[in-house]
Each structure stands twice: as C-alpha cells, then as structure tokens.
Amino acid sequence: GIQRSGYIYAKTLLRSGYYVFGYFDYPSLIRGGHNFYLGRASTRKIYSHTEHVNILAALNQETIDRHIWRLSGESFIIYDPSRSKPPENFKGVRVEVPFEEITLEVGGRKIMRNMAAVAAMTAMTGLRIETLTDVITGVFGVEKSKLNIIIARESYNYTAKKYGRRFTLENPSPGRKIILTGNEAIAIGAVKAGLKFYSAYPMTPASPILHYLAEKQHDYDIVVIQPESEISAVNMVLGASFAGVRAMTATSGGGFSLMCETVGLAAMTETPIVIVVAQRPGPSTGIATYTGQEDLRTVLHASQSEFPRVVVAPGDVDECYQRIQEAFNISEVFQLPVIVLIDKYLGESHMSTEPFTREVKIDRGKIASGNKDYKRYRLVEDGVSPRAFPSTPNIIVRGHSSEHTEEGFATPNAVVRTKMVDKRFSKLPYIEKYIEELEPVKLYGHKDAEVLLIAWGSTKGPLLEAMKILDEEQVKVRFMQICYLEPFPTATVQEIMRNHKILVDIEGNRTGQLAGLIREKTGVEIKKRILRYDGRPFSPRMLAEKIKEVLEDGN
Template sequence: MSTNVNFMVGGGAGQGVQSVGFILAKAFTRGGYHVFADHDYESRVRGGHNFFRVRVKDSKVRAITEPVDVLLALNKESIDLHGKELAEKGVVVFDKEQVKDIGGNGNLLGIPLDRLAKENAGNRLMANTVALGAALGLVGYEFEILDKLLREHFGAGEIGDGNVKAAKAGYDYAQENFRGAFSYHLSATGDTKRMLLNGNEAIALGAIAAGCKFIAAYPITPATSIMEYMAARAKDLDLVVVAPEDEISVINMIIGASYSGVRAMTATSGTGLCLMVEGLGLAGVSETPIVVVNAQRPGPAVGLATRTGQGDLEFTLHASHGEFPRAVFAPADVEDAFWLTIKAFNMADKYQLPVILLTDQHLASSYATIDKLDLSKVTIDRGLLFSAEEEGKSEYMRYRITKTGISPRAFPGQEGVLVVSDSHEHNEEGHPSENAENRTQMMQKRMRKLFSLKNELASPQIYGPRKAETMLIGWGSTYGAVREAVDILRKEGTNINLLHLSELWPFPTEAVANALNNTLNSYVVENNATGQLAHLIQAETGQTVTGKILKYDGRPFTPAYIVREIRKEGC
C-alpha cells in the first residue's frame, strides 16, 4: 500500500503553527519520505487564522491535496473551519480541556495539550509541541528523529529540553490512549538524504551558486526571505546585502553594482516592481545585466499581501516605458527555481539585459523535498567581455554595433578603457545622441539580442503523450497541481496531457503553436482573473484556447480543483 498522508496544523498567529508544521515536514524528510508543505497565513502579527499543510508520500509529491487525514487543531476555530475537510478516516487532535462543544466529522481525539505542556515542560506555550508529538505518536513514527530535530531547532538548553519533554508527553499520550485510532502507520523508510527547501531558499541558493555578490531589496511579502537567507550567510560568502529606503533606490543600486562588474539582483513583489519600472528602463537602455525576482501576490495596490496569484505576467512583460529586450522566467517548482536563477544570471550577463524571475507566494513559501543538487552542473557565463589585448587596440566603444546586438563589455576602472554610459539614447561611444539614423540603429541593435536569446531558452515541457484529445496549459508554480490532475484524469481514462511553460519570454511561439495543433481541446490553468497566458498565446500564435480554468481567490490550485473544473467541461 502506497503512503499518502495529509497533515494540517491550524491555529492563530502566535501559536507556533509555522514552527510545528515545519518541524513535522522536516521529521518526515529525515525519515526518507517525500514531502510537500505550504503555509496559509493572514497579514497579522497575532490573531487571525493560520494553517500549515504537510503532505507525506513514499514517492515524489509536487502539490497539496484537499482531504485532511490528521488535523492538529490548536484552537476551536481550526475545527470549525477545517472539520469538513477531513478525509473519511481522518482524525482531529485537540485540547479536550480547552475546547468544548465541537462539531466536525471524523474521530475527535482529545488530549490535554496545555496541561501536559505545563506538567512536563513547565510552560503551557509548548502545547503546540505536545500536539506535534501526538501526531507522530498516532502514526507510530520514530520519536528519536523528532527528539534530535527539536534540539537542533530550539537548541540544547532549557528550551530545547522543554520542547522534547512536551513532545514526548504528547507522543506517549497518543500511543497509550489512541493506538489504532488512525489507519496509517508511518515508519522511517531509510537514510535517504534529501533537501527540504522552499522556493525563496532555492532562489537564494541559486543566486549564490551563480556568483551573485550584491543584493539590494526592500522588505516585502512574499520576497523578503530571499534577502534574509543571503544576509544570514553574507559574512561567510562575502556577499553585500543592502536594505535601502525604497524600491527606487533598490533598483538603481543593483544597476550600479552590475555596471561596476558585480552580479547583482533584487527580490520584490508586484507593488515593489511598480516603483522599479523607471529603473528597469535604465537597465534596458544602458544594457546593464540585472536579475529581478517578482514574487507575485494578488493586487491591485496592497491587495492580499500574504496570498498567491499570477496577475503580473503581462505587466512584467511590458514594465517600463519604451521597448527593450528582456527575459522572463517562471520556475515550476523548488528545484526549477534553483536552476532557473542560475540561468537568469547567465542570460543577463550574456545578453546584457534585465531578466525577471516571476514567482509567487505559493512557490516562495511552499516546501518540497528534492534530491541533492549537483553543483558540478553549475556553469558561469559572464558573456562577451572586452580585452584590449584580444581586440588588438585600446579604443573601446561600449555600444559597438554588432551582428548579434551584443557589444563587448568593459567595467569602469578597467585599464586602458573609458566606459561611457547614459540613460539617454546614445551612440556607439555611449554619448547622448538624437540622430534619427542612430536611434534606429541602436533600437535594432538592442532588439537583435532576442533572436539569439530565444534559441537558448528551453521549450515548454510536455507531460503525458505528445498528442492528446485534451491539453492543459500552465505556467510557473501551477505545474505540480496540473501535473497531478493529469495523472488522476488519465487513470480515469481521459486522453489528456500537459503543456507547461517556465521560460516565458521571448515567447516560444512555434513550440506552443505545434502543441496546440496536436490537440482538440486546450485549457489554460492560471491564478488570475483575466487569463493572461491565454491572451499571450493568442497574441503570439494567433490561436485561441478552448477554455480557461482561472482561480483568483488568493489560494493555490489543488489537483482536485482542476479535475472538477475539467469534468464540468465534459472532458
């Protein structure tokens, strides 16, 4: 029997929901399981309702799922809100001395969480850790793994010891009182070592592996943890991490760093990118390579600060006034986020243009297990760099017109070279020019880069048969949910496949058009209200998709949601 268990930790902000959920995910990762976890939280310091979902499988898992097998309810509200989501044999762990008059289906397993925390650890705040221990006790998981993790997380002192005692009390209580109450038994499957990362951590690691040495960012959900991850390692890795006064300063700082020869990036969300668009144009006209992470959240304005969405696609493609080349990548999952970040830096340097990594809150904060990253596959491409010796002369023109549109790049202070750059339209030397012929030549020079750049981008991924009666089309973080939906529907006999885009611009026109020609019905799956990828497909290929499956409530897709919507279409 295959393992597929879905845990949920629910409670208010300040009850340690995230800590319990993360440690639970890490415990199963240490035992050799595959894990996918996500965190749903409100934009509040205390109060409000939060939950953390952890899906555990004995095979690769790429998405959340809807039925809850084990609900750790740290307050009554969690039972009221999520009791109806319980699987047929699901169970609820709650504090039977604090929560009364509860409803919900499934088995209600009352445990005196507060009292056990106070009696065993001397601190009722550790009631969440009692619930964590109880969860592992229910499934018979090895307590030694949790013991070690708690000491790593909280330290080896009084707090660490207290949390271990609290967890052991919950574990023993569940073992003694509810043996057999839950139908799943989970034991460590071996010592297979996997990494447990979220999307932002993967991007930060990718940037470090790519040789990024400067990041400037203004704190903003859901992008902030990229800067935090790099800041925590700045001293050891010789990174410069700066948090300026606003996003306008941010993008000008990274342009300056890159102009001097340093690989530089920023991480923001849509509201921050709005303030950066003039600077983005400066990078475009000055042909300065930068990497910008736009971790999307629903807008407009502040919108839903802690929720997910894909509403910035068309904005990102055209942000800033005027026309200049750029690349836009949208990682499909955690591992893809690592490798696409490295590619973003290489493409930015090689083609001397801005590259935007378009992620979202779901990918940014969701955790997934991945195999160890093979760093031997990391390559660094700094592009065409000017060398007086190689050129055979010392004369240098920063914007020399070439067949590819790529000019040899030199850095200020480089011996024998004068680097001139300007925000105006300029001539080959870099001096401002309003000459009509020069303007035409410079525009053509910059835009020519797109022809070579397009050939370096990966084609959209086709999952399933190359030809199918129905095709789902997705981009970015929807990959896991759409892929699993395809698996479910194929098992039911539906002739269906998936076309997924991660490298969005320059747009893979021919590949998408060919895929559309090999299907009868096509449905775009997007976390926005207007079907922006569907519109882009029509604009670039001239073809119209059959329909759209759109979700814009700030929550990510589940495989089951997509399956239900496809069934409504009669597929």
Template structure:
C-alpha cells in the first residue's frame, strides 16, 4: 500500500492536535509526502474530534473517506466513523476503546506503556512513536520532533516523552512486519515546508507588505491573526485585537489612509458587521484586504465546520455600487500567491479585495517545496502630493492619484458623503453622476488583471466540471485518468471574464461542483455569461468533499 490514510479520533482536550502536529512533521522529515486535515466540534472539552493524516509515495492534497488505520483515543471514538470503517481497516488502541468497533482490531495498550514510563499523559507520545514505527519513519526524526514539541517543559519531561515514543516505536516496528505498507521515501522531502492554509494566507500577507492587522477572533479565521501575531516582531507588523468587528474594519481603512497596508481577517458572521465600513472604503476609494474564512451559516451555524456559502455575501456586501475583487484560493500555494497579489491590487485600484477561504482550506496542510519569491514585489501606488493635489481627480481609467497625509504638501480630503474631485461634500446631481461613473470605471480597468481559470484534465472534454476555491485538489484527484472529463477551476470569482462561456459551449455537459446549497457560483456564471449550468453537485452538511464521493457523483453525471 503506497498511500495510507490514518485517522485519530477522540475528545477535545485529549491532545489529538499535538499528535497530528508532531507526527506529520516526523513523517515529513523522514521523507514521506503527508497531508492532514481535521474536523472538530464547537467545544473546548468532550465531544468527538478527528484528524486525518495521509502518508503517501506521491504528493497528496485531498481528503479521502477511506480509513486504513484508526487510532481511537477514548470511549465512543469510533461511533461517528462507522460508515467509513471497513473490514480492512486496522483499528488499533486500548481494548476498551476498540472492542465495539468494526474492522480488524489490534490491541496496543498505549496507557499502560505510558504509565510504565511514569505518567498516563505520555500516551500520546506512545501513539506518535507507534505510528512512526509502523510506517517506517526515522527514529532520529521522531526524537527531534518530540524534543521540539516539549522543550519548553524541561529536560525531564522531554526525556520521558522520548522514552514513551521509543517504546511505541518498537511496538509499531513489530506490527509492521505483519502489515504490507509500502510507502516510499524521498529524501528531498525533508527540505520541504509543511504549511496549512492559514499560515499561507499569513505569509502571503507578509509578502504583500502587510504591516497592520486588526481582527475580532472568530473561527475559522482566527488562525491567521494568531500566525501574524506570532511573527509581528520579525516583520514589523502592528497587531490589534479590536473590541468588535466594526472597529476592526474601520481600523484597517484608517491604516491604509495613513500609508500602511492593512488586513482584516474574519468569518461570515463577523464580516456581516463590517458591511457599513466596506461601503466607506468604496466611497472614499480606500484599499482594503479582507480575509473571509467561510463556515456554515446563517447566524452561528456550524462554527467549526466548512462551507462555500459566503460568495454572495462578499459579492453583494455594502450599500451602493462600487467595484471589488474576490479571490478564492484552491490550495495552500494559491492562498499564498493570491493574498500577496491582493495587497498590490487593492493598492493599485483603491478597492476592497477579498481572499475567500474556508475552514477546510485554512486547517489543511501538506508538504511543498516552498514559494518562488523572485517575481514578487510590494507595489506601492501612492504619490507625494503637491499644493494643488486633487484627491479624486477625474481620470479616464477611474484611478485617481492617492496621497498620504503628511507625505507632500497637499491636503488629502476624504469623506463618506458624496464629494467632488477635491473631497468636498456635494449634493450637486451632475457631480454625483461623474463620481459614481469614475468609481465604476475602476471596475472595468481592473479586469485587465483577472486571474484566468485553469483547465485541468482532458482538453478534448465532453463533460466539464466547474468549481472554485478549496474544491480544487479533491476534484483533481477524483478525475485523474478519466477520459473526456475536465475541470475548469476559478481562483478569482469576481470579476469574471465573459469569454469563459467558450469553455461551456464546447462541452456536451457542464456540471457545477460547490460546497453550498444553492450553487452560488453557478448562478453568478449565468448572471455574467448567460449560460445556465443545470447539473450541480452540491454539499452543505458542514463537511468537505471527499475524493471517493466526488468520483461517485461524477460517474453519475457522465
């Protein structure tokens, strides 16, 4: 078996994330390709959370339903997974945790081994060591990562956890002699990075020159705020946890006005409170970068789950007409590059730019070679003003020179009321029309920088799948080797080039694949191009698409 799917299941507070964090790094440092994602309940303690880790001989970036190895860490930890457990699944752990489970059960007394070392709390390290030994990970990588994880707790704790991990490692090696896992190592992977979507968004913001971030914590967007806070001193970033979302959005508008490059990170319910400030950005023509990590709504919805339900929210938010850009990264790499681009586009066109992710993307991670930084630049588009500076000068492309207070001799006037070219409040009807038209011309001008959709699969397709955002990698894996099937994936969902209709007209059948209940993007495609995508694969139960279910549903429409 060259691709192994491992699932850890247990209560919140049992340390599943610690096992995931350490084990994935042990495997990566041993030369294995890894992918990991999690689903968790909205509670601090109790409930049931799971983490899936795929270990493979090739690059893997998608969730699968298949469970090859299941490690239950508590009673009832297998109940929600019964529909994914088969007779081939190895269910490994304490006898009392696995006795009710289907699958091939193998008793490994993690708790007893940990107690022999000193404390039952070391059971997670035993499990990490066991899985490392089972898969043939390097013992040195295991010791290094255990040391790194527990170094802040003192030498004795580190040594005890290493002993516990090595005891587990021996058990795993013993069992590996009876199981046919044949995942190949590639030494070059050791030098790759392991990143999740939230870290990629944060790094993209840094590469885009972000030096101010404000936010009010809200799952699943908070991880971006935390990442930037952790690295604020390294990159000169001012981090502000605002008193509420209204303040957070207004703060970044103020930051851009003063010459900084600001980011707000939020989720659907939080962004709903930011809409008035978004309109302010539209009226005063302020750049703004908004990271909107989607989760199921409406209202509180399922706060720790995933969905692609906020496209319409980002597209139509705010009162009045003003241009905006919406990116929807398909994977970790795109999360980095498109966030970096968002800052330059916001600055150049003086518009709000959204980076639309979701819980699945921000919480999933895998190994990758790193990013190409050679072509990336922080593009600043403000000017040094003169005494005769006109903030909202009427221009052919709609873009007026943007000044910064104190940089030059000019006065930089902005106002939320309608205003004339100088920034003075006006109620003149003709001026109103000129200013609205000027702002809307920017929306036409910025279409020159639309990120084109990617065609993946058979170029001579009969069936064309249309998708956006985080569905990219699962669909790619699902259609591998299929003749007559291709995927048209959009990483920019607004504005859309009308010429994309030519892709649809070539197909015998077009199918939209989306993680929402109404086919929001398919509806937007019809609005822009007139093409009606009737066939739709939609998912909105709070979970991401799996490769297997996509294969099944795609087969149904072929």
C-alpha cells in the first residue's frame, strides 16, 4: 500500500544519489484508514522527517484536506481530478494526472493507482524512469512487477509530456548508500553478532524484526519461531541461551510486561538474554501504531527484587546495527539480561546511510571446558563464573530459579543468600568499565555553548536537524545523547553538565523520565523540559521553536 509506495519512491531517490528519510503514519485499524508516507531527500545526510511538504501526491480528497496545512505557495499537488481537487485558495502548483484512468486502461486494478502516483512524482522531479522500474522489480520480483511497471511508464510519460520537469533537485551526492529501518538494522546486526535463535510473538512496532529474520533464516542458519505468546517467546530464548546459542526476542511495552518474570529468571540463573523493546504509547494497548519514549522506567525496574541489567538506547540505524552487537557481547560476558530500547519512529522509519563497515568482535565470555570440580555459580572476584553448556564432557550443568549454592542447588541459607546477591552485584563495576569503552555518551554541536540539550533514543534525529536550524539563526547549543542508560554513566554526565549553564531535557513522554533518572543519579534537577506524548515524533522546526521558547523563558 502507501508504505510500499513511499519506500519505492524513497529508494528511487536513493538510487539516484540522494540521502533519504521516510516516516510512515498509519492507524491501528484492521479495516484500514488514512495513512501516509512522509519522504525527504537531500544531498547531505539527513536524520528525520520534516512537517513541510514540497510535493503532495494525493490519491483521494481526504489526503488533500488533511495535509494542505503542510504546503506553501511554492508546493505542488499531484492529484487525480476524478477523485480530488485542491481548495480554491491553494496558491501552489496543481498537477492533474488521471491515476485511476491510466491504471485501468492498461489492465490494472484501482488499488494499483498508487504506482501511477509514484511515477508522476518521479517524472516531476526529473528522475529516470529506468531507476524507478529497477526498484519496482527489486521490490516485487520480475513477474509481479510487470503490470506495475506498465502503469508506471504510462503515468511517467503522461506527466513528463504534459508538465515536464517542474521541480528541480540539487545535483546528487556521490558514494554508495543503503536504505533500511531501525528494525532491519537490528536484525542485520544480530545476525552479524552470531544470532542463532530468534523467538517472538508479533507486536507492533517490533514485528518487522520477526518478518525480516524469518525471511533470512535459511540463508544464515538461524532458527526463527513465532510461538503462541510473549511468555513462550522469552522462555524459548532463555532455554536456547542456556543450551549455548546466542538468542534474542523483540516486543513492545505490553509484551515486555508479560516477559518480566523471565527477565528475573535470567538474572537469577545468570543466563544471557537480549530483548529488544520497541516502544509505543501506552498503557495497555495505547496507540499501537504510533511512537513514544514511555518505557524507560519500565525496563529499568522490570521484574521483582534487584539485580544487574544493561539498558542501551540507539538513536539511528547505524547505532541500531552497532549497539545490538554490543548487547550480545555484554549479555554473554557478564551473563545477564540486556535490553535494547527503541521505538516506532526509529524502528519503522526508513533512513539512508553508508554501507555498514564497523563490526564488533564477538566475545562469548567465560566458557568452561570439562572439569569435574565445576561450580556454575563459583564465587569469583568479578562475579562472572564460567558457563558450561549441557553435554559438556564431565560437567553437570545446573540452574535454579531459587537462590542457590555455588553448585546450583537451592538453599534458603542466609549466609549463602548474601554471598550470591553480592556476587551478582560485584559485576557492576566491571560492566561500567566495559561500557566506558563503548562511547555511552555522545556529544554534538558547539563545545562552548551555554545551552546543553539532553535526550536519548530516536529524539536524536529531529534534534540534530533542529540544531541545523538553530545554527542558521545564530543560536548556539550542544547536544548530549545518552546511549547507555543502565548502568548510568554518572561521572561522564556530571562532568558534561557542569560545563554548561542551561540544561534542557527533551523526551517523548509526560514525566521526563530521563530527567528524573539524571536527578536520581547526579542530584541535578533539570527544570527546563520539552516533552511530547501525543504519539507523534518531534519535528525539527517544532523542536527549534520550542528550544527558543524555553531559552527565552527566564524561569
């Protein structure tokens, strides 16, 4: 549908030499509803969508009515006059293309008229029809693409003949580029990290990871399973890891709520697991197909009691690819659960980047060989006792959900209990030292700026674009992106904040969860906050205006 059409046009732009970003907005309705794709192209790398639209391709009147506010007097509307019409006061350029008529005349169905719209946009922007048809073939395959290509050529020729190239793009930038979503980058990174078992129950916006890995499982010798529930999924992952393979699951906040007991089981048995939590607005079902950053506190405190865990939040597709590899290493080196926190905006948006070249060397941690004196939970200085897998010669592998002795037998003994809790927590300083080498905090912008903007996760993209707007307006700011949220990089964050006079927290939730975490860890209260929690991502212009408003407010 619309998502596939938007992706095809975005990839055509990419193949033509441009950087692209694509955001897909759709309702959680089985019967369907209004949905749209915001695509953006540039000669420089771009990190988010924008609200303003230069070209609107409308398949119906509702599209024009809903999005006319995005257009300026220089914008174009490409529309089918049999289905829609711009308002009389629209001052931009009207481009009439009979999408439906073109589609039906060549034997297509009405639903295929979106390909006529994509081809009209391609003609209006002066891109080659051959580039578009190559992309269509790549997306649909040779047989399924034939009729789509016929429709595209007819619409392209009609538009080019009647209107010509009306919208001029800058000369493209050289160099090979790829386009993918955050979900796809995580899946690819997991494969690169040695993933061999993936189990997940479908839940928006994490489902595309399951779809991608299911399609690729035979190419990379991976077992991919869709079980009956999130509880089954995470327990299968725990069992696979206990058996000796790298395993992962992915879900959203509601599904993760069902997984919490197993997170505690992984902590108690010191079994490494990786869980991707793709956030959407809640509580309960919430707004299933929209975005938010509301689950930070959830993943920080999930499951009962207290135990070490790691939480990492990538901010773009490159970081998704890199951080998931780090997550697998950390999980196995320190034998604990690692949670990778993304959201719908990052997980499902298309972003172009250079081909991935950075690889994280696989480190499986301490693996025991045959030893008759093996103790699964041996007390050692760093808290990490060697793992052994079932069938290891001369070793009996025990695991227990109850507190246990070094050998793995359940015990209520008070002394043993204290020693085992201390053993698990003795990993923390070593984890912190390990993460220090992974750039847990990133800085962007003017080093000498008085203003420090603080954010995490997908907010990175719109914020980097907002900073470009602020630079043009001579507003100097610096941006601190906190990537590792647990263990929290307290000393680093304190040092950076100390060098700036004005602190501004920017998040996609109601309560400023990161700001609260910073106050908990550093004692610093961040009073200036820009928060959005309507299910939509920040846009660069909105952020730039909000930042200026906050800075003008002396309170």
